[in-house]
Amino acid sequence: xxxxxxxxxxxxxxxxxxxxxxxxxxxxxxxxxxxxxxxxxxxxxxxxxxxxxxxxxxxxxxxxxxxxxxxxxxxxxxxxxxxxxxxxxxxxxxxxxxxxxxxxxxxxxxxxxx
Amino acid sequence: xxxxxxxxxxxxxxxxxxxxxxxxxxxxxxxxxxxxxxxxxxxxxxxxxxxxxxxxxxxxxxxxxxxxxxxxxxxxxxxxxxxxxxxxxxxxxxxxxxxxxxxxxxxxxxxxxxxx
Numbered sequence: 001x002x003x004x005x006x007x008x009x010x011x012x013x014x015x016x017x018x019x020x021x022x023x024x025x026x027x028x029x030x031x032x033x034x035x036x037x038x039x040x041x042x043x044x045x046x047x048x049x050x051x052x053x054x055x056x057x058x059x060x061x062x063x064x065x066x067x068x069x070x071x072x073x074x075x076x077x078x079x080x081x082x083x084x085x086x087x088x089x090x091x092x093x094x095x096x097x098x099x100x101x102x103x104x105x106x107x108x109x110x111x112x113x114x
Numbered sequence: 115x116x117x118x119x120x121x122x123x124x125x126x127x128x129x130x131x132x133x134x135x136x137x138x139x140x141x142x143x144x145x146x147x148x149x150x151x152x153x154x155x156x157x158x159x160x161x162x163x164x165x166x167x168x169x170x171x172x173x174x175x176x177x178x179x180x181x182x183x184x185x186x187x188x189x190x191x192x193x194x195x196x197x198x199x200x201x202x203x204x205x206x207x208x209x210x211x212x213x214x215x216x217x218x219x220x221x222x223x224x225x226x227x228x229x230x
Contacts, residue, residue: 006157033218042118042203042220043158090157102148103218105157 002027004106006091011111013078013085021076021109023091030096032074033103036060037088046089049074050096078111086113116141116208120221127194128229135189135224137204142182145216149178149189150203152223158203162189194228201225 004025013019025032030051035043045058049068063082068074074093078085088110092103117140127133137147146165150158162171162178164187170179177190191198201223210217 004157040222042222043205044220045217088155092158102160102163104160105150107157108155110155 004091004093004104006089006106006109008109009107011109012114013111014114016080018077018079019111021078021089021091021111023074023076023106025072025074025091025093025104025106027093027104028071029093029104030071031094031101032068033092033094034058034064034066034074034076035090035092037090037108043090046076085111087111116144116206116217116219118204118206118219118221120202120204120224122224123222124225124227126227126229129194129196131194131228132190132192133194133226135191135202135204135226137187137189137221139185139187139206139208139219141208142185143208144182145207145209147178147180147187148205148207148218149176149187150205152201152203154200161202191226194226196228196230199226199228 007022033048034046037043044060046064047066049055055066065077090108091106094101094103119138121136148163149161152158164171164180175192180187203223204221205218207218
C-alpha cells in the first residue's frame with residue numbers, strides 16, 4: 001500500500017544533542033512537508049520541499065534543518081539550537097505544491113526531552 | 115495573514131445525533147479547504163477537500179460546505195457513531211507572499227466525543 005512512514009514513533013533527546021526524524025513516502029509525490037503540533041495549537045509548518053534538492057523554510061524553521069536528496073525521503077533534524085523541541089512532528093506529502101492537491105500525512109513522531 | 119478558527123473547541127453528543135462543526139477563515143482568497151480527522155497520537159486523515167469554485171463535497175455520512183465570500187465552512191456529520199470520536203481539523207490553502215507560493219493554514223481543531 002502507498003503511504004508515508006515516519007520513524008521512530010517516539011524519540012527522546014538529551015540536552016545539546018541533535019536528533020533526526022525520518023520520513024519516507026512511496027506515493028511518488030514531488031512535494032513534502034514537515035509540521036509541528038503542540039497541544040491546543042494548530043499545525044505549524046517547519047520546512048517544505050517542492051522537488052529533490054530543493055527546500056524552503058516555513059513559519060518556524062529556526063533550530064531545524066532538512067535535506068531532500070531523494071524524492072521519497074525528507075528527514076528532519078532537530079538541532080540543539082531548538083530550545084523547546086518537545087512536540088508531535090508530522091510529515092506530509094502531495095503530488096505537487098500547486099493548489100488543488102490534498103496533503104497526505106504520516107502517523108507522526110513524538111519527541112520528548114530527557 | 116490567514117487565520118483559521120474552529121468552533122466549538124470541543125463537542126460531546128449522544129450516538130445518533132446529527133452535528134455540525136464550524137470553520138472560519140479571515141482571507142477569502144483561498145484555493146481550497148480541507149477537512150481532516152486526527153485520532154489520538156496519530157497523523158491526519160483527509161476527509162474532504164473542497165476547491166474554491168465548489169460549494170460542497172460529500173462522502174458517506176459527511177458533508178462539507180464552503181462559502182468563500184463569507185469565509186466559512188461547515189462539516190456536517192449525519193447519524194454520529196462512537197467511532198466518529200476524534201479531533202477534526204480544518205485547513206485552508208491560500209497564497210503566501212512570504213516565499214512559498216501556497217500555504218496550508220490549520221485551525222486548532224474540534225474535539226468530538228460521541229457517547230454510546
